Amino acid sequence: MSREMDKPLISLHLVDSDTSLAKVPDEAPKVGILGSGDFARSLATRLVSSGFKVVVGSRNPKRTAGLFPSAAQVTFQEEAVSSPEVIFVAVFREHYSSLCGLSDQLAGKILVDVSNPTEQEHLQHRESNAEYLASLFPTCTVVKAFNVISAWTLQAGPRDGNRQVPICSDQPEAKRAVSEMAITMGFMPVDMGSLASAREMEAMPLRLLPAWKVPTLLALGLFICFYAYNFVRDVLQPYVQESKNKFFKLPVSVVNTTLPCVAYVLLSLVYLPGVLAATLQLRRGTKYHRFPDWLDHWLQHRKQIGLLSFFCAALHALYSFCLPLRRSHRYDLVNLAVKQVLANKSHLWVEEEVWRMEIYLSLGVLALGTLSLLAVTSLPSIANSLNWREFSFVQSSLGFVALVLSTLHTLTYGWTRAFEESRYKFYLPPTFTLTLLVPCVVILAKALFLLPCISRRLTRIRRGWERDGAIKFTLPMDNALAEKTSHV
Numbered sequence: 184m185s186r187e188m189d190k191p192l193i194s195l196h197l198v199d200s201d202t203s204l205a206k207v208p209d210e211a212p213k214v215g216i217l218g219s220g221d222f223a224r225s226l227a228t229r230l231v232s233s234g235f236k237v238v239v240g241s242r243n244p245k246r247t248a249g250l251f252p253s254a255a256q257v258t259f260q261e262e263a264v265s266s267p268e269v270i271f272v273a274v275f276r277e278h279y280s281s282l283c284g285l286s287d288q289l290a291g292k293i294l295v296d297v298s299n300p301t302e303q304e305h306l307q308h309r310e311s312n313a314e315y316l317a318s319l320f321p322t323c324t325v326v327k328a329f330n331v332i333s334a335w336t337l338q339a340g341p342r343d344g345n346r347q348v349p350i351c352s353d354q355p356e357a358k359r360a361v362s363e364m365a366i367t368m369g370f371m372p373v374d375m376g377s378l379a380s381a382r383e384m385e386a387m388p389l390r391l392l393p394a395w396k397v398p399t400l401l402a403l404g405l406f407i408c409f410y411a412y413n414f415v416r417d418v419l420q421p422y423v424q425e426s427k428n429k430f431f432k433l434p435v436s437v438v439n440t441t442l443p444c445v446a447y448v449l450l451s452l453v454y455l456p457g458v459l460a461a462t463l464q465l466r467r468g469t470k471y472h473r474f475p476d477w478l479d480h481w482l483q484h485r486k487q488i489g490l491l492s493f494f495c496a497a498l499h500a501l502y503s504f505c506l507p508l509r510r511s512h513r514y515d516l517v518n519l520a521v522k523q524v525l526a527n528k529s530h531l532w533v534e535e536e537v538w539r540m541e542i543y544l545s546l547g548v549l550a551l552g553t554l555s556l557l558a559v560t561s562l563p564s565i566a567n568s569l570n571w572r573e574f575s576f577v578q579s580s581l582g583f584v585a586l587v588l589s590t591l592h593t594l595t596y597g598w599t600r601a602f603e604e605s606r607y608k609f610y611l612p613p614t615f616t617l618t619l620l621v622p623c624v625v626i627l628a629k630a631l632f633l634l635p636c637i638s639r640r641l642t643r644i645r646r647g648w649e650r651d652g653a654i655k656f657t658l659p660m661d662n663a664l665a666e667k668t669s670h671v
């Protein structure tokens with residue numbers, strides 16, 4: 184364990200080859216760090232390169248000094264905390280009490296708590312690590328900061344990682360001092376208020392993609408349903424009714440029939456909540472009633488659902504490129520050629536099939552291209568460079584174009600197959616007919632909303648008009664004032 188701790192994240196040779204880390208001017212502000220682990224080393228490197236004088240307090244400075252940039256002073260804990268006003272506590276919560284012997288030297292100083300609990304610790308302790316530290320050192324001011332920044336980001340620099348540093352403390356002055364340090368180090372401080380927010384900040388690194396949970400489960404659920412449906416139609420039915428072994432289709436062919444279904448339905452689910460919200464507003468005749476919680480959540484997850492739709496569509500494109508590479512496809516081609524020769528047919532060309540395929544391929548490529556535009560513009564760096572109108576044009580109008588193109592792609596793929604009896608395996612309709620259901624409802628609803636009588640009413644509602652005429656106010660006691668109060 185101790186050997187692993189001795190190993191710096193980035194080779195010390197690289198760190199010290201940066202001349203900015205070799206020496207710091209004497210007049211530079213001094214910062215203390217308690218602990219000499221991964222975080223302390225990365226923090227020291229970043230502080231030194233940002234122009235701070237660093238003094239590290241270790242229980243065994245001799246052992247750890249060689250792991251820090253040469254400009255940082257590594258000494259015993261007592262000596263390290265004596266002069267700096269700001270001291271980072273880079274040790275785990277369970278060792279805080281071992282620092283109590285330093286209470287006198289630390290009195291009146293700012294302690295920066297960078298710690299993160301494990302999930303179990305977070306549930307176990309009701310008070311945050313920072314509040315616990317504050318209770319152990321009542322004469323110090325505790326600031327919670329930098330816990331969401333990894334040792335790696337600190338060492339590599341903010342350009343390569345998360346730039347936001349949430350900060351909280353009960354002392355505004357201390358918070359300002361640490362915020363200024365964060366800015367000098369190239370980070371963006373975010374004021375989280377009093378130390379009571381520390382628990383929320385400590386929960387941040389424990390979350391695993393919270394906004395993606397429901398959309399991912401939704402995509403997985405759809406994938407499993409469509410995969411099972413396609414399996415029954417494409418593999419089970421030939422096996423049971425025709426004694427044909429088509430199980431080789433499971434890894435590529437069935438997956439490739441499933442992916443576009445998931446992508447298409449997910450894309451329609453991006454636009455369905457908007458349709459439901461507009462319908463509710465029209466029915467209620469106001470925009471001032473809250474949507475039900477489930478609709479609120481759905482509206483908030485549209486970006487993730489859209490990105491998952493793009494992911495499935497991109498995979499579908501890749502799988503489709505791979506179809507001709509399969510051995511089974513080559514055998515099928517050769518068998519078809521032999522059949523043709525035996526049947527004495529020289530030229531196989533079905534004009535309608537040729538056109539169908541040309542059109543549906545082209546529409547599919549166009550739909551994927553439009554979806555890629557949506558995905559790119561949902562990246563924060565691109566989204567931030569667009570104004571509100573540009574963003575809503577891309578996400579709303581172009582997104583709807585992508586849905587229409589995907590619908591046309593599906594319709595031309597299906598062509599007349601929905602009306603052929605042989606396509607109903609085990610009496611189950613072809614998969615594409617099922618996928619058309621939700622998107623067609625969305626497209627029809629959107630078309631209805633374009634009708635002047637409905638669109639005018641919807642626009643008025645969204646600008647604050649209400650069917651019942653007025654928002655109800657409690658009348659002021661003064662009569663004259665009451666008369667002046669107009670209906671909104």
Ligand code: NAP
Binds near residue numbers: 276
């Ligand atoms: P680490 O590598 O295990 O270092 C912990 C350090 O604590 C040790 O090197 C040790 O330094 C010091 N320490 C002081 N008193 C101790 C005691 N009684 N027993 C054992 N060690 C003691 O851990 P780390 O990764 O640097 O993390 C330090 C703190 O930063 C933790 O609270 C962690 O949650 C937080 N943090 C870490 C990261 C990260 O990416 N690593 C990111 C955000 C926050 P001496 O032996 O020199 O005294």
